[in-house]
Amino acid sequence: MRTTQSGFPATRRLILQGAGVVALVGLGNLPFGLVPAFAANDKYPEDAFKAKSDTDAIKALYGKTAEPSDKVKMDAPEIAENGAVVPISVSSTLPDVTSISILVAENPNALAASYVIPAGTLPSVANRLKMAKTTNVIAVVEAGGKLYSTTKEVKVTVGGCGG
Amino acid sequence: MNLRSAIQFGLAALALTAFAFGAAPSIAADTPDPVADAKAFQKYFTDRFPKLKLEDFVNGPYSMNEDMHRQWEEKEQFPPYDFGLDLGKELFSKPFKNGKSYADCFANGGIGIRQNYPYFDEKEGKVVTLELALNRCREANGEAPISYLKDDMAALTAYMAFTSRGKPFDIKIPADPRALEAYDNGKRYFYTRRGQLNFSCASCHVQNPGERIRAEILAPALGILNAMPIYRSEWGGMGTISRRFTTCNSQIRGVPLEPQSDEYRDLEYYLSYVSNGLPISGPGARP
């Protein structure tokens, strides 16, 4: 969606982004074919899951880059009790959230999960992920057509009793 | 620092008086006093962790560390042992080929009795654990025994533990010298060092609860069996007391005994007895 953020002229933003869909400013719904790269009832984002790095995965998923935002909150442990089951939850106070994705930077493939948030669903998700090692967990939220993120390092250790 | 040394010294003294350390094969002249043992055992842990309530100890490492506790709380919202538990309920009620079922082998149909296990069987003169009783039930009814370590045995004990949730451990030591001896054997096993790493159960679970062994937080020995059987993230599945005893032996690079061998049965007897009064919380989840 190409709506304006606080005070930032939509036209300038759109021209900068090279979108050229000025007519859509202020509209609540997008006509078919002009939806964001990742919409409800979408196909499984195969390419994004095959991407290695988090930047490649985000690009494959959304076609844009995310800016850090304190309006995206992530709850993750300091030290995972076990890398196989790391409880992570993400929520956002941003309006018009359409998607939440979670990436584990140094996993073999960074994208762990991606959630479609239709209108009327709260911008919040909790899940349990695998982490191969200590690395950054990145939560990306698509809101109002833009991407926002937050990052937290979660430590993963070799279990002491695991031999 | 001082307190820890004092505790360690006190423990060493306790261990020495409890059995002749490495010297004489038999127990010292004084008769074992399980009642005093249990009291001292519980006091040691409540003194060491004054902020915890007695029942908190059944949560193992989760009651030892805030970060761990939050991860556990999250898992408990919809615990990973749910599937094992459902399977256990299904298996428990399924009749054997001869028409009988597990309920026929246990008091109260096997419901709400887990806290009474293990018990000392005076006819047999040995400790009988719940896992052992389940396989004996199968064999008595013409069914093949199942592995003690996981799968169906874990599922069945998960269900039986669940029906006893909240009930305090109520292990009895009858006035039979053999029962006292079994208790004492278990206690001796617990405090004896073994394996290449030369650890006793106490090295980790009495001397260092809440501390890390490499990167894992150690559980206190008090209440350590109350959450059994457990879904361990490490195992990606359920495991029984037998599984944990054998893997623990392997991990300190000792030779694991056969599940339900005499030493393990006696060990379970001792560990359960000294946790009398603490509630059954099984099935549980662990890292």
Added chain:
Amino acid sequence: MASTIRVRATSSGENTEVQALIQHPMDSGYVKDAKGELIPPHFIQQLTFEYDGKAVFTADWGPAVSKDPYVKFAFKGGKKGEDLKISWVDNKGASDTTTAKIQ
């Protein structure tokens, strides 16, 4: 055969909170078995939740989601006694579906 999907959907009047636990190996394809051979990837790819004929949540998962996966979310609305339909499809083409009543 019991469903692989366990679900708890609770309405608090304004919102309905949904928690789901699904029995699935979620094999990543990176783990070896006892013989030293790689266990092929086997994981849920898409999990959908429908209420009143509309998708209220879709999860696109990769193999980095934990075994016996869990997810929690909430949506506005949802009435007690109404149905919530949950389905999943994995990378081998297997699927399962269940319907749960909102409590």
